[in-house]
Amino acid sequence: xxxxxxxxxxxxxxxxxxxxxxxxxxxxxxxxxxxxxxxxxxxxxxxxxxxxxxxxxxxxxxxxxxxxxxxxxxxxxxxxxxxxxxxxxxxxxxxxxxxxxxxxxxxxxxxxxxxxxxxxxxxxxxxxxxxxxxxxxxxxxxxxxxxxxxxxxxxxxxxxxxxxxxxxxxxxxxxxxxxxxxxxxxxxxxxxxxxxxxxxxxxxxxxxxxxxxxxxxxxxxxxxxxxxxxxxxxxxxxxxxxxxxxxxxxxxxxxxxxxxxxxxxxxxxxxxxxxxxxxxxxxxxxxxxxxxxxxxxxxxxxxxxxxxxxxxxxxxxxxxxxxxxxxxxxxxxxxxxxxxxxxxxxxxxxxxxxxxxxxxxxxxxxxxxxxxxxxxxxxxxxxxxxxxxxxxxxxxxxxxxxxxxxxxxxxxxxxxxxxxxxxxxxxxxxxxxxxxxxxxxxxxxxxxxxxxx
Amino acid sequence: xxxxxxxxxxxxxxxxxxxxxxxxxxxxxxxxxxxxxxxxxxxxxxxxxxxxxxxxxxxxxxxxxxxxxxxxxxxxxxxxxxxxxxxxxxxx
Numbered sequence: 001x002x003x004x005x006x007x008x009x010x011x012x013x014x015x016x017x018x019x020x021x022x023x024x025x026x027x028x029x030x031x032x033x034x035x036x037x038x039x040x041x042x043x044x045x046x047x048x049x050x051x052x053x054x055x056x057x058x059x060x061x062x063x064x065x066x067x068x069x070x071x072x073x074x075x076x077x078x079x080x081x082x083x084x085x086x087x088x089x090x091x092x093x094x095x096x097x098x099x100x101x102x103x104x105x106x107x108x109x110x111x112x113x114x115x116x117x118x119x120x121x122x123x124x125x126x127x128x129x130x131x132x133x134x135x136x137x138x139x140x141x142x143x144x145x146x147x148x149x150x151x152x153x154x155x156x157x158x159x160x161x162x163x164x165x166x167x168x169x170x171x172x173x174x175x176x177x178x179x180x181x182x183x184x185x186x187x188x189x190x191x192x193x194x195x196x197x198x199x200x201x202x203x204x205x206x207x208x209x210x211x212x213x214x215x216x217x218x219x220x221x222x223x224x225x226x227x228x229x230x231x232x233x234x235x236x237x238x239x240x241x242x243x244x245x246x247x248x249x250x251x252x253x254x255x256x257x258x259x260x261x262x263x264x265x266x267x268x269x270x271x272x273x274x275x276x277x278x279x280x281x282x283x284x285x286x287x288x289x290x291x292x293x294x295x296x297x298x299x300x301x302x303x304x305x306x307x308x309x310x311x312x313x314x315x316x317x318x319x320x321x322x323x324x325x326x327x328x329x330x331x332x333x334x335x336x337x338x339x340x341x342x343x344x345x346x347x348x349x350x351x352x353x354x355x356x357x358x359x360x361x362x363x364x365x366x367x368x369x370x371x372x373x374x375x376x377x378x379x380x381x382x383x384x385x386x387x388x389x390x391x392x393x394x395x396x397x398x399x400x401x402x403x404x405x406x407x408x409x410x411x412x413x414x415x416x417x418x419x420x421x422x423x424x425x426x427x428x429x430x431x432x433x434x435x436x437x438x439x440x441x442x443x444x445x446x447x448x449x450x451x452x453x
Numbered sequence: 454x455x456x457x458x459x460x461x462x463x464x465x466x467x468x469x470x471x472x473x474x475x476x477x478x479x480x481x482x483x484x485x486x487x488x489x490x491x492x493x494x495x496x497x498x499x500x501x502x503x504x505x506x507x508x509x510x511x512x513x514x515x516x517x518x519x520x521x522x523x524x525x526x527x528x529x530x531x532x533x534x535x536x537x538x539x540x541x542x543x544x545x
Contacts (some may be wrong), residue, residue, distance in 0.1 A: 003460070007543040008501055009494045012462055012532065066514060071533035248544045257541040405521065 011254075015070060019223035019285040022255050023278050024074040025262055026114075026199035028271060029053050030207035031085035032209025039089040044099040046085070050077060050113075053213050056266060058109040064261045070254060073420075077105065078204035078216075079115035080285045087127030092419050098138035098145045105144040112187075114204035116147040119194070122156040122443070132165060136172035137347040139184035142409050146202035152389035153193035154396045158444040163389065166190050167382030167438065171405055174374065178407035183416040185404040186369065187338075190385055192392030192399045197272045198328040203400060214271035215263035216328065219255030220278040221247070223285040225315075229293040240294055241314045248275055256323045274328025274366060275319035277311070279339035281422040287311070288341025288351075299341055300351025308332060309362035329365025329394045329398060337417065338369055338422030346425045353384075353427050361391050368398040371415045371424040374407040381405060383434030386444075394447050458507045458536040459484070459513075463527030466496040474523045475502065475531065483508045483518045503536065514543070 014020035033043035038224040058075045065072045079085070080445050099348070106111040116138055118128040135147050149166060152158035170185055177184035190201045196207020199216035199351050206214075228247045229240055249302040250277045279287045288299035291307045312331040319326045334356065336342045345351035353370065367389050372381075385401045392399030404417045409426045416423045461479075472489075479486060484504040486543060491500050517533045524531035 002501070003500055004540050005490055006494045008460055008462065008539050009492070011542055012464075013494065016464075039494060063514075067535045068538040069532050119529060161521050254538060254542045257537060265499065 014221070015226045018221070018227045019280065019282055020221045020251065021071040021073050022217055022258055023220040024076050024199050024201075024218040025057070025072055025259060026056050026076040026078055026216050026218065027054050027215060027268065028078045028197070028210055029082040030080075030206055030210065030212050033079040033140075034085055034138070035088045035349060036138050036297035037088050038092050039086070041095060042086060042089050043096055043403060046097070047104050048081070050101070053109040060265045061262055064258055067261070068258055070258060072258065073108050074112070076091065076199070076201060076204065077108070077110050078206045079113065080198070080206050080208070081115055081117035081119055081123070081356065083118035083128045083131035084208065086131070087125065092130065093134040093137070093139060093235055094431060095134050095138050096140045098134070098142050101145050102142035108146065110144070112144050112146050112201045113317045114146040114201050115206060116145050117149060117205040119150045120162045121150050121153040122159060122160055123161075124162060124247055131156060132162070132169060135169050136150070136176050136184065136190060136333040139173050139187050140176035142248050145187065146204065147188045148191060148194065148203045149206055150194040151385065152393050154193060155394050155446055155447040158192070158386065158389045158393055160386065160438070160444055161441045162177065162261070162380070163386050164438050164441055166385060167229065167378035169299050170381050170403060171232035171378045174405045174407050182404050182406045186402065186417055187445060189402040190399050192389040193397060195328050195398055199274050199275060200278065200329060202402060210271070211269050214269045215259055215266065216271040216274065217255050217259030217262075218274045218328065219251050221251045222279045222287050223282070225277060226284055226286065226290045226293055229290055237310060241310055244314035245318035245321075248315045249322040251275060252319045252322035254332050256325065256333060258377050272324065272325050272327025273323050275315060276332050277315060277330065277332040279333065279335065279342070280336060280420055281340055283340060286336055286339045286344055288339055289365065293343065295389060298348055299345040300355045304355065305358050305362055308334070308359050312363045330365045333365055333368060334359055334363055335368035335401065335402075336370050337415070337422040338420060339422075343423065343425060346427060349451060353429060357387060357391070360388060360399055366392070367401045367403060369402055369404070369424055371404045371406045371409065371426045373426055373431050374405055374410055376405045376429050377435065379433070379435040379438040380429055382438045384429070387445075390444070455509070458487070459504050459506065460534050460536055460539060461502040461504055462532045462534075463500040463524070463529050464497055465527070468527060471500065471527055473518070474527050478516070478519050478523055479504055482511060482519070484516070503517060521541065
């Protein structure tokens with residue numbers, strides 16, 4: 001028999017009971033050939049290009065979903081950072097570009113389009129500045145557009161002028177979407193060492209070294225890993241790591257197969273499969289619960305960073321064995337609002353912002369979907385970003401901040417976004433000022449590559 | 454001619470007529486049965502069938518919809534998935 005019953009049933013169980021899915025199939029589209037000094041013509045060009053390339057994306061992904069019986073939850077698009085594509089436009093702002101992206105996303109039926117972005121790790125061009133200043137209004141006036149800014153890299157250091165600017169931008173985005181719990185900020189992320197091929201939102205953009213059009217897939221399955229770990233009888237940590245590796249291997253194989261089928265049917269190059277444990281608000285589909293399955297009473301207690309390091313590394317090892325095209329972020333995500341276990345840990349007082357920051361040293365992203373009081377100052381937000389950028393730059397890894405200074409909310413309140421974005425308890429920030437530090441501006445130099453202690 | 458194999462999984466309470474109901478649909482769509490097994494998944498009755506399709510006019514979506522319909526009548530859950538998903542996931 002060429003397929004055993006156990007193999008078939010294991011796969012079925014992963015989908016039925018443990019929320020295994022392909023979280024996203026994201027089509028990356030280059031907009032570099034759309035440039036034009038007249039912004040109306042530019043908008044026309046990008047609309048036609050996106051709709052032309054992606055018109056069959058959703059129906060094709062759905063057909064593959066049926067073929068294999070594996071849900072593909074989101075179909076999305078990422079584009080060349082708009083600051084680059086729209087740089088030549090003679091216009092004071094790029095809000096109309098965001099609106100065009102939104103319109104194109106709705107036309108082809110994708111739920112998010114990423115790439116209202118700029119890469120400013122070393123400095124800002126005029127286009128970068130116009131894009132960044134357009135972000136609050138762009139996010140308030142659109143529904144599906146996501147924005148990301150790369151503020152730092154291990155090769156360039158940290159652009160502290162841009163870090164300071166982003167504190168203001170995030171505050172403005174929160175204010176302009178105050179009537180919807182500041183949801184604008186949930187669609188905005190800042191990075192250190194942003195990957196060019198990340199399929200996950202809000203940080204997806206189509207990097208400058210990428211092909212004309214590619215298909216990247218993001219595969220997930222915290223629920224599957226959680227169940228696999230919990231099935232072990234009194235395991236050692238080595239055995240837990242082994243089990244996570246095997247599970248990540250299987251998930252990645254499945255994701256790569258489905259993504260290749262989508263790309264082949266569309267006649268578009270296959271890019272990467274990003275094996276990231278991305279939690280959802282569904283019960284059991286939680287990264288925090290995996291850490292708790294290892295023996296921690298609550299996520300956030302002492303030992304959490306070590307457990308997360310084990311998890312993240314084992315996921316990468318399993319993924320790298322399963323596919324030669326692993327890319328993007330690949331690891332474990334720890335968004336607070338999207339993970340029922342994280343929310344419980346915050347509400348129980350087990351998980352603080354400081355602990356989350358420590359956890360980002362060993363996981364694949366950063367401070368993600370964190371709500372803080374609405375009266376948090378722009379400089380404090382910038383300082384939180386600066387800390388996170390420093391972790392990424394020094395450790396040569398991607399880190400990110402997606403923070404929501406929820407307008408009108410205090411510690412103890414919560415914000416409600418619904419859907420995959422979930423709900424977040426408002427967390428406490430330090431009452432002491434960082435203003436003078438942030439005001440200094442300039443650049444924190446790139447780190448030394450030797451003397452690594 | 455391209456041959457596709459599908460794994461058909463029936464999950465639920467064992468009742469009279471499950472095999473008859475499922476195989477009738479397979480026959481209507483010219484799906485040849487190459488394997489049939491019964492097992493338990495966490496104490497739930499599970500039937501696994503592997504069907505082979507050689508017909509170029511076979512429309513998977515229609516077949517799946519018909520199977521879902523039969524499943525609703527028999528009060529069981531029926532899934533139809535291409536065999537590759539199982540092969541890729543577990544075999545190198």
